[in-house]
Amino acid sequence: MSAPSPNAALLLLADSRLPAGGHGHSGGAEAAIASGAVRDLPTLAAFLHGRLATTGLVTASLAAAACALGASIAASGTADARAGEGGGGRAEADMPVPADGSRSGGRAKPGMPGPASGDLSGGQADPPSRSGGDRRGGWAGLDGEADARTASPAQREASRTQGRLLLRTARRIWPSPVLDGLALAVPHGAHHPVALGAAAGVTGCAPQEAALAAAYTAVTGPATAAVRLLGLDPVAVHRLLADLAPDLERVAATAAARVPPLSASASPGPGSGSAPAAPPSPEPPGDSPWAGLPAHAAPALDLLAERHLRAGLRLFVS
Amino acid sequence: MTARAVLATAPGPDGRTVLAVMRSAPPITLRRTGPGRVHLVSTAAGPLGGDDLALDIDVAPGTSLDVLSIASTLVLPGSGTAESLMTVTARVGAGASLRFAPEPTVLAAGCRHRMAVRLELAGDARVFWREEIVFGRHGETPGRCHSRFDATVEGRPLLRQEFTVGDPAVDASPAVYGGARCVGSTLIAGPPGAVPGDLPDRDRNDGPPPDTAPTGSLRPGEAVIGDGWAMLPLAGPGILVSALAPDAAGLRHRLERGEAAAFPH
Amino acid sequence: MGADHDDHHHAPDPRGRALRLGIGGPVGSGKTALTAALCRTLGPTLRLAVVTNDIYTTEDADFLRKAGVLDPERIAAVQTGCCPHTAIRDDIAANLDAVETLEERFGPLDLVIVESGGDNLTATFSRGLADRQIFVLDVSGGDKVPRKGGPGVTTADLLVINKTDLAPMVGADLTVMSRDAAAVRDGRPVLFTSVRQEPEAHAVAEWVMGLIHAWTYEHAHGSTAPAAT
Ligand SMILES: Nc1nc2c(ncn2[C@@H]2O[C@H](COP(=O)(O)OP(=O)(O)O)[C@@H](O)[C@H]2O)c(=O)[nH]1
Ligand SMILES: [Mg+2]
Numbered sequence: 001m002s003a004p005s006p007n008a009a010l011l012l013l014a015d016s017r018l019p020a021g022g023h024g025h026s027g028g029a030e031a032a033i034a035s036g037a038v039r040d041l042p043t044l045a046a047f048l049h050g051r052l053a054t055t056g057l058v059t060a061s062l063a064a065a066a067c068a069l070g071a072s073i074a075a076s077g078t079a080d081a082r083a084g085e086g087g088g089g090r091a092e093a094d095m096p097v098p099a100d101g102s103r104s105g106g107r108a109k110p111g112m113p114g115p116a117s118g119d120l121s122g123g124q125a126d127p128p129s130r131s132g133g134d135r136r137g138g139w140a141g142l143d144g145e146a147d148a149r150t151a152s153p154a155q156r157e158a159s160r161t162q163g164r165l166l167l168r169t170a171r172r173i174w175p176s177p178v179l180d181g182l183a184l185a186v187p188h189g190a191h192h193p194v195a196l197g198a199a200a201g202v203t204g205c206a207p208q209e210a211a212l213a214a215a216y217t218a219v220t221g222p223a224t225a226a227v228r229l230l231g232l233d234p235v236a237v238h239r240l241l242a243d244l245a246p247d248l249e250r251v252a253a254t255a256a257a258r259v260p261p262l263s264a265s266a267s268p269g270p271g272s273g274s275a276p277a278a279p280p281s282p283e284p285p286g287d288s289p290w291a292g293l294p295a296h297a298a299p300a301l302d303l304l305a306e307r308h309l310r311a312g313l314r315l316f317v318s
Numbered sequence: 319m320t321a322r323a324v325l326a327t328a329p330g331p332d333g334r335t336v337l338a339v340m341r342s343a344p345p346i347t348l349r350r351t352g353p354g355r356v357h358l359v360s361t362a363a364g365p366l367g368g369d370d371l372a373l374d375i376d377v378a379p380g381t382s383l384d385v386l387s388i389a390s391t392l393v394l395p396g397s398g399t400a401e402s403l404m405t406v407t408a409r410v411g412a413g414a415s416l417r418f419a420p421e422p423t424v425l426a427a428g429c430r431h432r433m434a435v436r437l438e439l440a441g442d443a444r445v446f447w448r449e450e451i452v453f454g455r456h457g458e459t460p461g462r463c464h465s466r467f468d469a470t471v472e473g474r475p476l477l478r479q480e481f482t483v484g485d486p487a488v489d490a491s492p493a494v495y496g497g498a499r500c501v502g503s504t505l506i507a508g509p510p511g512a513v514p515g516d517l518p519d520r521d522r523n524d525g526p527p528p529d530t531a532p533t534g535s536l537r538p539g540e541a542v543i544g545d546g547w548a549m550l551p552l553a554g555p556g557i558l559v560s561a562l563a564p565d566a567a568g569l570r571h572r573l574e575r576g577e578a579a580a581f582p583h
Numbered sequence: 584m585g586a587d588h589d590d591h592h593h594a595p596d597p598r599g600r601a602l603r604l605g606i607g608g609p610v611g612s613g614k615t616a617l618t619a620a621l622c623r624t625l626g627p628t629l630r631l632a633v634v635t636n637d638i639y640t641t642e643d644a645d646f647l648r649k650a651g652v653l654d655p656e657r658i659a660a661v662q663t664g665c666c667p668h669t670a671i672r673d674d675i676a677a678n679l680d681a682v683e684t685l686e687e688r689f690g691p692l693d694l695v696i697v698e699s700g701g702d703n704l705t706a707t708f709s710r711g712l713a714d715r716q717i718f719v720l721d722v723s724g725g726d727k728v729p730r731k732g733g734p735g736v737t738t739a740d741l742l743v744i745n746k747t748d749l750a751p752m753v754g755a756d757l758t759v760m761s762r763d764a765a766a767v768r769d770g771r772p773v774l775f776t777s778v779r780q781e782p783e784a785h786a787v788a789e790w791v792m793g794l795i796h797a798w799t800y801e802h803a804h805g806s807t808a809p810a811a812t
Contacts (some may be wrong), residue, residue: 032492048493299494303562
């Protein structure tokens with residue numbers, strides 16, 4: 001990827017007005033408000049700060065990894081498109097995608113509807129073999145890393161729902177074989193940061209920009225929900241977000257620095273120039289290249305997410 | 319101080335587990351306390367800043383091992399600014415089972431501690447792994463701690479989670495620990511239908527029996543929540559019980575509630 | 584905002600999928616009652632599914648499921664984060680996902696009804712979500728409402744004025760409402776109903792059947808059907 005220049009598509013992707021269902025999710029804020037843990041500006045600030053340091057960092061690094069993976073698939077074309085292996089299987093109920101050229105990685109024909117016959121289904125045959133050599137370096141492998149970092153089923157479900165909606169929207173806005181490959185590889189909906197990173201990559205964003213978008217949405221969603229639910233002064237809440245801006249940038253830089261270079265990508269993203277936060281020794285186990293990505297847990301968010309699912313009255317999906 | 323303790327099982331002639339290797343490395347002292355059971359006995363204070371301690375566990379296919387500890391681990395600062403490091407590596411072979419349930423790690427004021435667990439499971443291995451972190455002794459502000467836990471099943475990630483303690487703004491966040499002073503989790507892993515109910519109460523005489531009589535298999539699907547705890551079915555073959563509490567006794571109680579919920583009644 | 588009859592550039596390509604009918608209007612006007620009526624009347628003839636958008640909880644979906652007018656599995660509830668009008672107009676992703684999931688599970692379908700949350704009098708459906716839409720008012724708001732217009736009243740493919748049984752009690756003059764509605768609707772149809780008194784809502788069901796025929800014809804022949812209603 002070439003030197004980063006300001007990318008307007010990043011603004012579109014991070015905009016809460018992107019029609020991708022984000023407005024229905026509060027990221028645990030509704031449950032935190034229901035429990036009384038978040039009730040005013042200071043408690044909201046503490047909530048957002050902790051969310052960014054944990055879930056925010058994890059999703060930012062997954063998004064950066066997805067962005068880099070998408071770029072490497074696009075750069076290496078057909079042969080490596082199978083990194084997005086789907087074990088064959090059915091394409092999700094896809095909407096037909098217009099057949100005009102895609103903006104980046106325009107090697108393959110976008111959106112050939114129909115399952116498993118195109119380049120992107122790769123060489124994997126029908127049975128969803130769990131052992132393919134390239135499997136763990138592909139979309140399903142990265143999505144599995146997101147699963148392993150999301151212990152709460154409610155949060156996994158919310159993340160996959162948002163990812164599915166985002167991918168649906170992104171494929172129509174930025175048709176690309178990379179996104180088709182992701183939809184094929186994770187038919188029930190990729191985790192949100194994976195979809196976000198992939199979309200960011202297709203629009204030409206660098207991994208660090210994808211990470212920034214993920215970190216940004218990790219705090220803006222709950223902040224907006226709190227404005228609606230608590231009637232907080234929206235300007236005061238945006239002031240909180242502005243105060244978090246340096247943290248957002250730091251989280252994005254850390255996240256991108258933790259993404260390992262993929263062999264197929266021509267050069268590492270600009271994010272990897274900065275000093276990486278020392279990973280804990282020893283190297284975490286696992287076959288995928290992303291084993292060492294951040295995995296910060298937020299136990300209170302897990303509890304809130306599960307409690308939210310069981311609440312009788314709720315305005316937000318999560 | 320650098321220490322590497324090693325523990326390995328092997329199938330005995332009568333099919334029972336024997337301890338093939340049990341190599342203590344002070345301050346980590348291992349003591350056999352029953353068939354297939356070992357207690358960690360700390361023979362010195364610490365870990366202290368600058369210590370680099372490791373425990374390596376190998377559970378051979380078809381064998382079973384319990385690892386417990388006599389007392390909680392108090393992590394103290396050293397003379398300099400160096401971190402203390404505790405690394406536990408465990409491989410659990412096909413058809414083997416491991417129960418790792420030591421007493422809590424207590425983070426004393428001023429400590430700088432790093433913990434790493436890497437757990438590699440064969441496809442049908444079974445594991446019960448409990449981890450408890452207490453943020454300081456009574457009334458004490460904890461030092462800093464970073465813990466990372468990674469479990470894989472046949473190379474695929476099952477659970478990866480990190481905890482950091484010691485940044486007050488994060489610790490107090492209602493999104494993270496929400497004012498709790500202890501965090502704990504128990505990973506119960508194994509193929510569906512293959513996790514024996516004896517894992518959580520293999521040592522009945524060491525503690526109160528769980529309020530259920532666990533038999534059979536892991537409960538699939540639904541999460542269960544209680545006051546300060548959640549039993550969370552993972553995407554892979556396992557369950558994570560996660561709990562927050564104001565004190566260590568409360569934490570253990572909540573984890574046990576969640577562990578009991580992981581098994582059908 | 585509303586669906587113009589001469590311009591149906593829906594995305595994605597609607598060929599081979601069910602007609603998507605939005606039912607909008609203020610809270611309490613009878614949208615859920617009308618949805619139940621349509622299921623009751625059209626259920627035996629058409630392959631149906633329903634998506635509800637609630638303000639909170641899943642009350643509408645629960646009501647429909649309990650009413651027993653449709654296989655409960657064919658009713659999906661979308662949660663909308665305080666803003667049902669956003670979910671049918673500005674960000675339709677969750678609704679599209681619900682519609683497509685139903686089509687995938689139970690398809691092929693003839694008709695998917697999407698009921699709005701009714702939190703906003705001016706809320707109309709995005710054409711990316713609904714092919715046609717009904718706006719439901721009731722008489723209890725008084726007979727001035729149609730005169731005031733608004734995008735729902737003026738542009739909906741069908742305006743339903745419900746609860747005519749209450750007209751005498753609230754002193755609403757139906758002829759005034761009819762005349763005012765006609766004046767702002769540029770010839771588009773208006774129907775008066777009392778779902779309470781006539782739980783089959785035959786007139787509305789007939790109008791929907793007309794839509795379905797036109798929709799099917801259009802997709803079979805690639806052109807607009809001769810006026811079906
Ligand atoms: N009197 C009368 N009540 C009705 C009629 N249609 C619906 N209702 C009642 O009006 C209330 C609101 O109806 P509902 O369908 O839930 O409205 P929605 O909010 O638009 O979905 C319910 O109590 C219905 O029973 C009608 O034609 N006449
Ligand atoms: Mg309703």
